[in-house]
Amino acid sequence: MNEKTEELRDIFTSVTDGEETITESQVDTRGSLEQDERTVDERLESVVAQMRERYGFDAGLEDEAYLTVAKRFYEGESDEAIAEELGVDAETVFEARMALHLVAEDDADEVDLVAIRDREEDDATLAAEYGVDETRIRRYRRVAAAKDESRAANDRYRDEFDDVLADSALSERLATDVREDGLADATEGMETDVSF
Structure with a gap:
């Protein structure tokens, strides 16, 4: 060991309370687009609760209905279709969307x-x-x-909806694509016209 290396070793051992080696445990984790462990509904409930507290909105709907409005909005459904599902009029759905900043x-x-x-x-x-x-x-x-x-609000709530619902839709689509691709790869070249 040369002089510089010895100096660095001494600094290292003094900083690490005398331990000669430091190892960091490594854990293999599976990849995911979602880092939040809560379900989509739990994350949406949190956003709606924050907005209700801040803005005091009330289109005459329960929180569960606001969740449905947000989900269906991100699925591209019209106010009329969402209203039919909730059993309310389209104007109520429009007001709920505006309350949630979903323009x-x-x-x-x-x-x-x-x-x-x-x-x-x-x-x-x-x-x-x-x-x-x-x-x-x-x-x-x-x-x-x-x-x-x-x-x-710096589009904070809209961004949170984007994170929850857009990521959820992307995760679901990617998982479906992977399953379909995996099945296609697994069955490639197999004879499918088999008689028993």
Whole structure:
């Protein structure tokens, strides 16, 4: 051992309380997209509970219904389809989505939400200007308010929904693909036209 190596060894043993060797135990873990051990529903319940506490929203639904709204929204279902499943009207589902900051791209694609948000005119005036009914203007204003709320929270809740539901869907799709690929590989070249 040369002088430098001996110096380093002395520093190492003084730092490690005199132990000559340090070994770190290694555990083989299976890969997963989800690092959180909680179920999808438990993770969603946590997000909904945080939002309910912060915003005090109430579209007249139980937390379980909000979970269904979030899941079905990420599955691409319409408000009408979700409403039918929950036994409520589509407007209630829309309000639940807005409360959860789940704004779809087509919720207000015909109008500039920034312009609507900053206008102080009443709904009737804006409806006449945009050539739509007042209900549509109220809907646009609700979408703008939901986006503002989400932005004020740095889109934290929307990101959490993305993490939980998008990762869950990806994990499920990848697991299905792996099973299908594995089955295809296992049966490749096998005779399937066998008579007994």
